[in-house]
Structures are given as structure tokens and as C-alpha cells.
Amino acid sequence: MTKKPVISARDLDLTFETNDGPIHALKGVSLDIEKGDFVSFIGPSGCGKTTFLRVIAGLEQATGGDVSVNGMTPEEARKSRAYGYVFQAAGLYPWRTIEGNIRLPLEIMGFARADMPRRIERVLKLVDLEGFGRKYPWQLSGGMQQRASIARALAFDADILLMDEPFGALDEIVRDHLNEQLLALWAKTEKTIGFVTHSIPEAVYLSTKIVVMSPRPGRITDVIESPLPRERPLDIRDTPEFLEVAHRVREGLRAGHAYDD
Ligand SMILES: Nc1ncnc2c1ncn2[C@@H]1O[C@H](COP(=O)(O)OP(=O)(O)OP(=O)(O)O)[C@@H](O)[C@H]1O
Numbered sequence: 001m002t003k004k005p006v007i008s009a010r011d012l013d014l015t016f017e018t019n020d021g022p023i024h025a026l027k028g029v030s031l032d033i034e035k036g037d038f039v040s041f042i043g044p045s046g047c048g049k050t051t052f053l054r055v056i057a058g059l060e061q062a063t064g065g066d067v068s069v070n071g072m073t074p075e076e077a078r079k080s081r082a083y084g085y086v087f088q089a090a091g092l093y094p095w096r097t098i099e100g101n102i103r104l105p106l107e108i109m110g111f112a113r114a115d116m117p118r119r120i121e122r123v124l125k126l127v128d129l130e131g132f133g134r135k136y137p138w139q140l141s142g143g144m145q146q147r148a149s150i151a152r153a154l155a156f157d158a159d160i161l162l163m164d165e166p167f168g169a170l171d172e173i174v175r176d177h178l179n180e181q182l183l184a185l186w187a188k189t190e191k192t193i194g195f196v197t198h199s200i201p202e203a204v205y206l207s208t209k210i211v212v213m214s215p216r217p218g219r220i221t222d223v224i225e226s227p228l229p230r231e232r233p234l235d236i237r238d239t240p241e242f243l244e245v246a247h248r249v250r251e252g253l254r255a256g257h258a259y260d261d
Contacts, residue, residue, distance in 0.1 A: 005032035006070060006160065006192045007056055013064035014051060024217035025051045026062070031211060031220060035159075038186055038193045040203035041211045042249060043256065048218025049196040053162050056194060057085055069160070081109060083160035084153025088168060090145040092137040092152075098124070099133035102152045109156060123151040126185055143167075143174040147181070154189070163195045167202070176234060179205055183232060200253075201237060204228075204245045212249060214256025222252040 012029040015022045025048045033039050041049040054060035055067060058074030069077035077083065092101045102120050111119070124130050127147040137145050146166055153161060167175045179202060186193055197203050203210050204226070212222040227241055236242050 004071075006035045006037075007031075007033040007068070007194070009052075009056070009065065009067045011065040012052075012055060012062045012067060014048075014055060014060065014062045026055070027217035027219045029065070029218070029220055031223065033192060033194065033209070035192055036190050037209055038183075038195065038207050039209045039211060040195045040197055040207040041213060042197055042200065042203045043213030043218075043253065044215055045198075046218075047213040047215040047256070049213055050164055051218065052213075053164055053194055053196055057083060057162055081156050081158055083162050084156070084158045086146075086150055086153045086161065086163040086166045088165045090137070090142075090149040092145055092148060094137055097134050097136055098129065098140070098148045098151075101137070101148060102133075102155050105152060106155055111156070119155050120151075123154045126154060126188070127151045128181060141174075142170055143178055146170065146178065150182075150185075159192060161191045161193045163193065165196045165198065168198065175199075175202070180234060182206065187230065200246050200249050203249060204242060205232060205234075205237060210245070210249055212252035212256070214253075221256050222248070224248055224252075 009029055009031045012026050014026040015024050029052060041052060043049055051060060055062050056069060056074060058078035067074050070082045072080065096104065099120050102123060103116055106116050106119065120133060124133055127150050129144060129147055129151060132140065132144065140148065167178050170178065183206060195206060208226050210224040210226065211220055213219065214221045224245060226245060228236060
């Protein structure tokens with residue numbers, strides 16, 4: 001049986017018209033993401049990672065090509081709450097408690113009030129923040145805030161989670177811990193995840209598929225299907241298989257840079 005991709009991009013182009021002339025942010029981008037895939041987008045600054053994620057999310061419109069998300073246009077998918085989106089900065093409202101922040105999208109989407117405490121409890125548990133719902137964001141560490149923002153993206157049960165460099169601002173130990181927790185969460189929830197990162201080890205550790213991108217114009221230069229098992233202890237990073245994938249990503253990034261000179 002062939003699986004139908006959850007997200008499918010065909011020959012995407014996106015040119016931003018700016019005062020300094022057009023910027024070709026995406027060119028000829030084609031990719032299939034299957035249900036339950038964990039796909040990382042990696043590449044140098046300006047290669048279009050965020051733009052691609054935003055096109056999938058229906059927050060940006062491609063100027064050419066096609067995208068489908070759950071068989072719908074990105075805009076329809078956005079309206080039908082097909083995905084949760086986690087931004088670079090946790091972006092929690094400081095005047096709302098953690099519970100209040102998680103409740104916000106549920107309020108906007110018109111979920112039944114009576115149902116909210118149960119949902120909030122469940123997602124706080126998923127990100128290991130039980131008991132922190134009544135705290136304010138400033139009472140939590142950076143890593144905990146980022147987990148709270150993941151909980152907010154999970155609260156309305158979307159099958160797809162789009163994450164734009166969620167752990168970029170955190171120190172390495174915290175990041176390792178969150179990577180482990182994210183993998184556990186992914187295994188438990190069977191979500192399809194699109195994840196932007198600058199970090200080779202992070203991309204290799206997390207992903208079933210690694211998409212290497214390169215700038216000017218932003219395009220995909222390599223798609224690596226990970227040979228690593230889905231269950232991954234942190235020390236898998238010392239295995240020859242892991243290092244081999246990391247090497248291929250690094251080579252891909254290097255080739256993209258050479259093109260740039
Ligand atoms: N709204 C916009 N208007 C004009 N240009 C834009 C806009 N958004 C992005 N760009 C440009 O498109 C290109 C791709 O940007 P994008 O943010 O997608 O890259 P990125 O790979 O995510 O970079 P980073 O790793 O630094 O976040 C860049 O040259 C950027 O300046």
C-alpha cells in the first residue's frame with residue numbers, strides 16, 4: 001500500500017518584491033512528507049527554511065507551484081486547524097498564566113469552556129509541566145517556556161506540528177533534554193512534524209528525513225532518509241551510523257555554500 005503524503009509541495013516558487021528588488025526566497029521546491037514523519041529543514045541563514053514552513057502553514061503565499069496539506073490548500077488547512085505552530089521565541093503572553101496562554105487558541109477557535117481544563121491538563125502532562133499551569137511565563141526557565149509554547153500548539157489536537165527553530169536560543173544541555181522530550185512526545189502522539197534548525201546534531205538526532213537547503217535562490221539540495229531507528233537514546237550520537245548521516249548533511253551544506261561564492 002502506498003502512503004499518501006500529508007504534506008506535498010510541487011515546484012514551489014516564492015519571490016518577495018522588495019524596495020531593493022525581488023528576492024527569490026524559494027525556487028523549484030518539491031517535497032513529500034508522510035504521516036508520522038519527523039522532517040527537519042536545515043541550511044544557512046536566508047535559504048528559505050522559515051518561508052517554506054510559512055507557505056505550508058498558509059501564512060505566506062507561493063508565487064508558483066502547488067502545496068497540499070491533508071489534501072487541502074494551506075489556507076483551508078489553516079482554517080481547519082490542521083497544524084500547531086511553534087515559533088522561535090516562546091511568545092507567551094506575560095500577563096496570562098501558562099494555563100491562560102494554552103487556553104488562548106482554544107478560546108479563539110471557540111472550543112467548549114467545559115472541555116478546556118481537561119485539554120490543558122493533558123498537554124501540560126505531555127510536555128512535563130504538570131503543576132505549572134498557574135505560574136506566569138517569567139516564573140519559568142527558557143526551556144520550560146518553550147515547552148509551554150509546544151503545549152499551546154498541541155492543545156487543539158492538530159495532527160501536524162510545525163516548529164521554527166524552537167530551541168535555537170537555549171543552551172546545549174537544555175536543548176539536549178528538550179530534544180529527548182520532543183522525540184518521546186512524537187512517539188506518544190504520532191504527530192507529523194516539520195522542524196527548522198541550524199544544528200546538524202539536532203537535525204540528525206530528531207529526524208526521519210533531513211532536508212538540506214541552500215540560498216539565493218532558496219532550494220532543496222539534498223533529502224536524506226535517516227537510517228537510524230525511531231527509538232533514539234542521546235548516546236546514539238556517538239554511533240558510526242549517526243556520524244555518517246551528520247557527515248552527509250555537512251557535505252550538503254558545504255556544497256550549497258560553494259555555489260554561493
Ligand atoms: N516578508 C518578507 N519580505 C521580503 N523578504 C523576505 C520576507 N521574508 C523573508 N524574506 C527573505 O527571504 C529569504 C529567505 O528568508 P527565510 O527567513 O525564509 O530564511 P531562513 O532560512 O529561515 O533564515 P534564518 O535561518 O536566518 O531564519 C531571505 O533573503 C529573507 O530576507
